[in-house]
Structures are given as C-alpha cells and as structure tokens.
Amino acid sequence: MTNVLQVRDLHFSYHDGRPALRGVSFTMCAGDKVALVGPNGAGKSTLMLHLNGILNGGGEVNVGGKRLTRDNLPVIRAMVGLVFQNPDDQLFSPTVFEDVAFGPLHMGLPMDEVESRVRSALEAVRMSGFRDRLSHHLSVGEKKRIAIATVLSMEPQILVLDEPSAGLDPRGRRTLINLLRELPITMLVSTHDMKLVQELFPRTIVMDEGQIVADGKTRDILENEELLTAHGLEKP
Amino acid sequence: MHFDAFDRYHETDSFIHRLDPRVKVVVTVAFILSNALLPDGAWIASGLAWLVLLFANISSRLGITFTLKRSFVALPFALVAITVLFSVTGEPLASLRFLIWDLTITDVGILRFVSILIRSWLSVQMAILLVATARFPDIIHALEHLRVPSILTTIIAFLYRYLFVLGDEVFRLMRARESRSAALAVSGTRSGRSAVWQAKVAGHMAGQLFLRSYERSDRVYNAMLARGYAGHLETINPHELRRRDYVTVALALLAMLFLQLVGRL
Numbered sequence: 289m290t291n292v293l294q295v296r297d298l299h300f301s302y303h304d305g306r307p308a309l310r311g312v313s314f315t316m317c318a319g320d321k322v323a324l325v326g327p328n329g330a331g332k333s334t335l336m337l338h339l340n341g342i343l344n345g346g347g348e349v350n351v352g353g354k355r356l357t358r359d360n361l362p363v364i365r366a367m368v369g370l371v372f373q374n375p376d377d378q379l380f381s382p383t384v385f386e387d388v389a390f391g392p393l394h395m396g397l398p399m400d401e402v403e404s405r406v407r408s409a410l411e412a413v414r415m416s417g418f419r420d421r422l423s424h425h426l427s428v429g430e431k432k433r434i435a436i437a438t439v440l441s442m443e444p445q446i447l448v449l450d451e452p453s454a455g456l457d458p459r460g461r462r463t464l465i466n467l468l469r470e471l472p473i474t475m476l477v478s479t480h481d482m483k484l485v486q487e488l489f490p491r492t493i494v495m496d497e498g499q500i501v502a503d504g505k506t507r508d509i510l511e512n513e514e515l516l517t518a519h520g521l522e523k524p
Numbered sequence: 525m526h527f528d529a530f531d532r533y534h535e536t537d538s539f540i541h542r543l544d545p546r547v548k549v550v551v552t553v554a555f556i557l558s559n560a561l562l563p564d565g566a567w568i569a570s571g572l573a574w575l576v577l578l579f580a581n582i583s584s585r586l587g588i589t590f591t592l593k594r595s596f597v598a599l600p601f602a603l604v605a606i607t608v609l610f611s612v613t614g615e616p617l618a619s620l621r622f623l624i625w626d627l628t629i630t631d632v633g634i635l636r637f638v639s640i641l642i643r644s645w646l647s648v649q650m651a652i653l654l655v656a657t658a659r660f661p662d663i664i665h666a667l668e669h670l671r672v673p674s675i676l677t678t679i680i681a682f683l684y685r686y687l688f689v690l691g692d693e694v695f696r697l698m699r700a701r702e703s704r705s706a707a708l709a710v711s712g713t714r715s716g717r718s719a720v721w722q723a724k725v726a727g728h729m730a731g732q733l734f735l736r737s738y739e740r741s742d743r744v745y746n747a748m749l750a751r752g753y754a755g756h757l758e759t760i761n762p763h764e765l766r767r768r769d770y771v772t773v774a775l776a777l778l779a780m781l782f783l784q785l786v787g788r789l
Contacts, residue, residue: 340703362707362715370703376736377696380729390725391704396715424735442706 292318292446292474293351293368298338300331300345308334309345310498316446316474323485323506324478326495327520332478333373335495336448339476340368352445366395369439373450375431379423384415384434387423391442409441413467429460433467440471447475453484482524486510494519532594534656538585544769545658545666551776552654556647558780562787564639569787573646576779580650584657591649591656598648605640609633660684665763686744690737697729 293316300309308331316322324332337343339351341361349356351367372378381387388409392402410416413433418426426434432452439447452468453461461484468475468488479485485492485506492509494502496519502509509515516523540548555576562569581588614632621627655663664681668674707715716722745753 337699342699342703362705363709365703366706366708372696372700372703374696377693377700380697380701380732381725382728382731386728390701391706393717393721394705394715395708396717397708424732438704442704 290318291315291350291353292320293339293476294349295335295339296348296350298335298345298347298349300334300338300343308498309338309347312347312495312498312500314493314500314503316476318445318474320474320491321468321489322476323489323492324476324495325480325482325485325492325521326501330495330519331498332495333450334498336370336450336476336478339446339448340365340370342370366391366442367445369442369444369447371435371439371447371449371452373454375428375435376424378435378438379431382422383419384410384421384423384426385419387434388437388441391438395442405441405443406437409437412440412471413437414463427460429456429463432456432460432464436467440473445474447471447473449475449477451479452477453479453481482510482522486524494521496520532652532655533659534586536585538583538657539768540580540584540653540657542768543657543772544763544765545662546669546763546765547769547773548654548658549663549666549670550773552650554777554780555650558783559643559647561784562639562643564636566639566787569783570639570642570646572783572786576783577646577649577653580653584653586653586656591652594652595645595649598652599645602641602644605637605644608636608640612636662763669763686737686740689740690733693736694733697733701725701729 295315296313298309298312299307301307312331312335324335326332334343338345338349341349341356341358341364351364354360354364354367356364379387381390385406388406389402392405397405406419407416410419413436415430415433415437418430418434423431423434436447436449436452449468453464456464461481465484465488468477477489489506492502492504492506493500494509494515501519502512502515510523513523555573559570559573562573577591578588581590584590609629610627610633612630612633614630616628616630617634619626619628658666661681664677664684667677667680705716
C-alpha cells in the first residue's frame with residue numbers, strides 16, 4: 289500500500305504561546321478511513337489545518353509522497369480536500385454551482401472539464417438538483433453536503449473533514465453517514481460522534497493535549513473504557 | 525485564533541485611569557480641537573502640546589513612549605494631506621513631473637504640510653491614550669452623558685461589538701478560499717485564473733458577508749427585543765464627577781487656551 293499521508297513530529301504553538309501540537313506523527317494508506325477523536329482543544333482542528341499548509345509548524349507533512357513546502361502548496365491543496373466545520377465559511381459564492389466550481393476554476397481547468405467535475409461532485413453528494421440554488425438559503429445538512437462537493441470537485445486524494453455531523457438532525461446525519469460510507473476516497477474525519485466512529489471507521493486516532501494518545505482499530509479503542517474516560521470520551 | 529487587534533484597553537491603576545470617562549472624552553476632544561485650530565508654523569505651541577501629551581502619558585503610567593509607539597499606524601492617513609505641498613501658492617522651491625502633471629512644491633506648501641502632519645500626529649496620540657485608559661463601554665457611556673444622540677452611540681457600540689465577530693468571519697472565509705486555491709501538478713497550466721475572476725470572487729465574498737451581517741442583525745435585534753430592549757442600552761457603571769475630575773477639566777481647558785494664545789502671538 290502507498291502512503292497517501294505521512295505526518296512526522298508536528299509541533300505548533302499559537303501566537304499567545306499556547307502549544308497546540310506537541311509531536312504528532314501518523315501515516316494513512318490509500319483507502320484508509322480514519323476517525324480523529326478527542327476533547328475540545330485537543331488539537332484536532334489545528335492538525336487538520338496543517339495538512340494543507342494553512343498553518344505551518346515544526347515537523348513534516350508528506351502528501352502522496354511529496355513533502356509539503358511553500359513552493360508546492362497549491363499542488364498539495366489540490367490533493368488534500370479540507371472541509372471546515374462550519375459550512376458557512378466554506379460557501380462564499382452566490383450559487384451552489386459557483387462554489388463547487390471555485391476549486392476547478394482556480395486550477396485553470398477548461399470550462400467543459402469544470403462543468404463535468406461540478407456535475408459529478410454534486411452527484412456524489414446527491415445534490416444534483418441544487419446547481420443553481422443560492423448557497424446561503426440551504427439547510428445545514430444541505431450546506432454540509434455542498435461543502436463536501438466543493439472539495440470533491442478538485443478530485444483530491446484525501447478528504448479531511450472537521451466535525452461533519454455536528455448540528456445535523458437525525459435524517460441529515462444518516463444521509464451524511466451513507467454518503468461518507470460510499471465515497472471511494474481516503475478520509476480523515478474529526479468528530480465527537482462516537483456512534484459515527486463505530487459505524488464507519490475501521491481505524492481511530494485519539495488526540496489529547498496536542499498529542500496522539502492512541503492509534504489503532506476502532507473496535508479495540510472503543511472497548512478500552514479506561515482510555516476513553518481518561519480523555520473525556522464515551523463509549524457509544 | 526481571534527481577530528482582536530483593536531482591543532487596546534490597558535489595565536493599570538493610574539490617575540488618568542481613575543478619571544471619569546466624560547472628563548477623558550472632553551479633554552481629548554478639546555486637545556484635538558486645539559491642535560486643529562493652531563495656525564500653520566506655530567512650532568512653540570505644537571511643542572507645548574507635545575509636552576501636554578507626554579505629561580498625560582506619564583500620568584497614565586503606561587510609559588512615556590506608549591502612544592508614540594502606537595501612533596505610526598495612523599501616519600499613512602496623514603499622507604492624504606500630501607496634495608497641499610503642491611496646491612498652495614507661494615515661493616516655488618522645486619518642481620517634478622508626475623505622469624501628465626507638472627507639480628511645483630512651494631515654501632508655504634511645505635510649511636502647511638508639516639504643520640498638518642504634526643497636528644494629526646499629536647491628535648492621534650491623544651486618541652490612542654483615550655482608548656488605552658478608558659474601557660470602550662465607558663467611553664460610550666460618557667458620550668451618552670455628553671448628549672451625543674443615542675442613535676449614534678448605539679451604532680458605535682454595535683460597530684465595536686460586531687467588528688470582532690465580522691473580522692473573525694472574514695478571516696475564516698479567506699482561510700476557506702485559500703484552502704481551495706489549488707493548482708494542477710501538471711506544469712504548463714496556469715492556476716489562479718485572471719485578476720478579473722479573482723476580483724469577482726472577492727466581490728461575491730463581500731456580498732455574502734453583507735447578506736450574513738444583514739441577517740445576523742435581524743437575529744440580534746430579535747434577541748434584544750426578547751430581553752426587553754426599548755431603545756437604549758443600560759449600564760451598571762454609575763459615573764460620578766468628583767473634585768479631581770472638575771479640576772482636571774478646568775486645568776486642561778486652561779492649558780488649551782494658553783496653547784492657542786502662544787500659537788497666535
């Protein structure tokens with residue numbers, strides 16, 4: 289198996305000196321679906337912002353065998369599809385079409401290629417009929433799915449989602465779970481939804497206080513009640 | 525990661541911090557007015573005004589160079605006055621060609637430009653000292669007491685309150701855009717498209733921000749109504765003028781008067 293993502297000894301502190309990452313290392317192979325869990329403030333979002341170089345700390349991030357540097361940032365960003373927790377941040381264009389087309393257009397793809405990528409991205413999240421709708425008038429569940437489409441249209445090698453099921457009603461959550469299950473793509477998903485973890489992800493990484501405290505089979509981690517309690521998590 | 529670059533209150537216990545905010549607002553405005561009224565080339569009066577400023581700095585116990593260090597942020601705005609270099613008639617000193625215009629610098633122009641620079645530089649520093657020594661809600665409260673129409677004070681208060689929320693929102697939008705600003709690995713394809721397209725996207729973002737602020741204002745207003753808002757903001761900070769407040773205002777106003785006299789002699 290090839291390594292799609294390799295993170296080695298990542299360190300990062302915010303401006304106020306508060307350390308957010310204290311030596312994070314892990315690897316993901318093609319096809320891996322990995323859950324990232326841990327209490328608020330554990331450093332999950334900070335870690336995710338490193339994966340496409342929005343934040344730069346000490347250490348090394350390799351995507352598809354390429355080391356992330358300042359020079360290849362745009363290329364890495366095409367490979368890592370980062371979806372933010374709040375879809376309102378992700379959707380900044382007037383219509384759904386323009387939002388989903390932003391990535392491919394920015395890459396400089398020809399118009400017919402952009403069209404077909406938007407079409408298949410919207411199909412993948414089952415939102416084909418929403419092409420010409422206004423982004424800011426959609427429901428939260430719809431916005432979340434469009435937000436995922438906005439990075440799928442870039443045809444990334446790895447999908448990185450920050451708390452995708454937060455704030456969804458049961459039906460929206462179910463639709464999202466089915467969607468994530470069917471997407472044939474490597475993904476790293478941070479979440480507090482332990483039921484989602486149990487249902488969808490064979491592998492789980494537990495973070496706390498800027499470090500990875502456990503990385504293994506979801507089944508084993510969810511059985512380890514001592515570990516879960518120590519890091520503020522609950523067995524589903 | 526929050527947008528808090530404008531929160532400039534500095535907590536210390538000093539004579540100036542303890543003054544009634546009304547006094548601080550009045551004295552600051554008087555100082556700025558006095559600077560604006562000084563005639564061009566009133567160097568001695570400007571120097572004295574600077575001493576007043578230094579004295580205020582020292583009594584605030586924030587350090588004698590406190591406002592100086594922060595004043596450079598505002599200097600670019602003073603450069604707007606650069607046109608007076610060429611637009612005032614006087615003895616020509618030098619001329620230069622800028623695109624299609626012949627510009628002549630005059631001695632009176634230089635005199636006026638430097639005077640404006642000094643005046644605005646002194647005024648900005650006093651304003652910086654005001655926001656560093658009075659909490660923002662107290663300043664608003666002081667404005668209300670000074671009979672500034674409540675519609676204005678409310679607008680200023682909300683502007684300040686939601687500036688940070690909006691700033692955060694802009695910051696997150698830009699981060700999300702940056703995340704998707706990608707390029708193909710194949711060389712030869714130019715990414716980023718045209719400046720026109722990028723401007724269009726930026727325009728859309730600004731439009732989105734306006735829409736969201738508009739919708740947010742509705743929600744905020746409803747939440748205010750739900751808690752009994754009836755037209756003006758209440759505060760639990762009772763301000764009362766003490767003797768030292770009256771004395772400070774009187775002395776400060778006398779000092780300004782003296783500055784004006786010196787400037788005009």
